[in-house]
Amino acid sequence: MKAASISKYGAPLDVVECVDVADLGEPGAGRVVVRMALAPINPADLLTIKGDYARDVEFPFIPGTEGVGRVEAVGEGVAAVEVGDLVVPMPRGTWQERLLVRENLLIKVPAGGPLRQLAMLKVNPATADGLLSEFGPLEAGDWVMQNVANGGVGQCVVQLAADIDVKTVNIVRRGDAVDPLLALGANVVLVDDLSDPARLKAAVHEAIGDAHIKLGFDAIAGPASGAMAAALGDGAELVVYGTQGQAPVQLDGRRLFQNGLALRGFWLTAWYRATPLDKIGSVLNRLAGKVAAGTLRSEVEAVYPLAQAGEAAAHADRPGRSGKILIALDPETAG
Structure with missing residues (x-):
């Protein structure tokens, strides 16, 4: 064999x-x-x-x-x-x-x-399902945001969110990733390298106005976490499930006590062990x-x-x- x-x-x-x-x-x-x-x-x-x-x-x-x-x-x-x-x-x-x-x-x-x-x-589907079901809770019409949206988990998040009428803001680094995500049902796709929190926040606001983003899914960590946190709504949860940036989470601590941001983690291996x-x-x-x-x-x-x-x-x-x-x-x- x-x-x-x-x-x-x-x-x-x-x-x-x-x-x-x-x-x-x-x-x-x-x-x-x-x-x-x-x-x-x-x-x-x-x-x-x-x-x-x-x-x-x-x-x-x-x-x-x-x-x-x-x-x-x-x-x-x-x-x-x-x-x-x-x-x-x-x-x-x-x-x-x-x-x-x-x-x-x-x-x-x-x-x-x-x-x-x-x-x-x-x-990937199980990770996406866990992100959408273990946090929140989400209701029809809510917004979530994710980076690495063109990855395997990201593609599944887009499709599963659309099934429950949850809207997605999707961050990618390449322009050629935009149309495939829109075809899967993404509501908003933004090209950004997540190096400038103010720039991302402005781009998200331009795309969705004053809509409140309830959850953020972060597969990168490092400075990307800070950019994601800046664009989330007050009282939102930022769920880190990967460290593709190979650096610790970096964000402005004021987001935690001034904006009520909750920093969470999700590891599929731990979910399988506990479920x-x-x-x-x-x-x-x-x-x-x-x-x-x-x-x-x-x-x-x-x-x-x-x-x-x-x-x-x-x-x-x-x-x-x-x-x-x-x-x-x-x-x-x-x-």
């Missing part, structure tokens, strides 16, 4: 290798063998490969935070899934041809759903339904075979991409 593995930390092209690993054999009681079809490359995967993630790993290590596959074999007593079912596994280590998973750690998804989109279900499995299943099934219906999607830039996992990870690590990079673990079913 083949897998993408690392035996040390380093640059993706230097350390990610396609290797032979032991076959799984027959599943035991309550266990399921999943033949993986596709797995995306997420920022958490790249940080783990480089040794910069929140937790250390033991080598050799198989990366992969999510993916989609089909049930190949079931052990005694398994009733929730059967051979041929399309499933999203909850455990990590998805960059391999097959996974051995406990029955209760599989999310069954619509059989006819688009594989590439379902492979990305567990991270009961039945609720996780309910959330992911709801999102899978939207994916299957074609109302929730993310752009895919390229799909690489497993043998080129190192090249795939290096591609995912490059700035300026227009979509996600996926690894095809089973070319026959990857689509």
Whole structure:
């Protein structure tokens, strides 16, 4: 059996290798063998490969935070899934041809759903859903603002917000990202590098007037947090869920006590740890339904075979991409 593995930390092209690993054999009681079809490359995967993630790993290590596959074999007593079912596994280590998973750690998804989109279900859509549902609360007509709006999470925020009639102000750094976001349902898209809080505040005011922005979603941190905070309404919440700027949050402290700004954080890993499995299943099934219906999607830039996992990870690590990079673990079913 083949897998993408690392035996040390380093640059993706230097350390990610396609290797032979032991076959799984027959599943035991309550266990399921999943033949993986596709797995995306997420920022958490790249940080783990480089040794910069929140937790250390033991080598050799198989990366992969999510993916989609089909049930190949079931052990005694398994009733929730059967051979041929399309499933999203909850455990990590998805960059391999097959996974051995406990029955209760599989999310069954619509059989006819688009594989590439379902492979990305567990991270970006779930993050976007958490941002919109765990804070606020939001009501129809409310405004939210986000940076990195053209990223995978940002695209999902736009679509999920539109579903509940919540309006979005979206900040991007490139002009070519504007039209695709508007096509997804974005209300306002602004091109700004978030280096000047006063400039962003003025641009937001020009776009939406005196409308109150209730939530801000920050994937960058650093000085970008200060720019976002300046443009939010009084009593708003700024939710930091990423640190792409590789710097601590920087903002004018007066926003906290003069404007009532609340600084919050959201980490999907912590949400998964703290949330009961039945609720996780309910959330992911709801999102899978939207994916299957074609109302929730993310752009895919390229799909690489497993043998080129190192090249795939290096591609995912490059700035300026227009979509996600996926690894095809089973070319026959990857689509």
